[in-house]
Amino acid sequence: SQQGEEDPQALSIQEGENATMNCSYKTSINNLQWYRQNSGRGLVHLILIRSNEREKHSGRLRVTLDTSKKSSSLLITASRAADTASYFCSHAGNNRKLIWGLGTSLAVNP
């Protein structure tokens, strides 16, 4: 069963704006991963943040992790039309099996 939740389910912004999406989980984790999926394509691994890390950056992406609140956020700065995609978080619990959320669908309008 799905134990991760992304929020919001859908997000529509203008090019150049920042996009923030959130992920919540229910169990303790070893790490949390964010993926992007363009329509009809496979998922692309974006960032892995470990449970002892609070923030991680990769280009225009910034991921934060708050283990006390069991939540993570993905921030995309200065968004582009090419950022239009679905974004998924996935976390691994103590049994090392990945649990997936249902994703946030991001539309960046030119």
Next chain:
Amino acid sequence: SQTIHQWPATLVQPVGSPLSLECTVEGTSNPNLYWYRQAAGRGLQLLFYSVGIGQISSEVPQNLSASRPQDRQFILSSKKLLLSDSGFYLCAWSVGRAADYGYTFGSGTRLTVV
């Protein structure tokens, strides 16, 4: 560099027909291999994973089976497709546990059973 190939990209099959989806990985040895299914609005469901040749673990009992005849080849099969087998099938590989390092996914196969 490592690449993963998955084919075909789309497939329309009648109910009761057999299925064979193939996935190959290049540029790495002894990868962990995975088959996922993604149904609309339901996220990703792990179907099978393999840590070595001939070693298959099934996560969900169903109408499908998987085989790993070679180190970098993973095949998803069915003897008789059901309507409920329709979905987007994704092959993936990882170095070690995906939970520790993340997946690299193939481009997916859209299967429609009619």
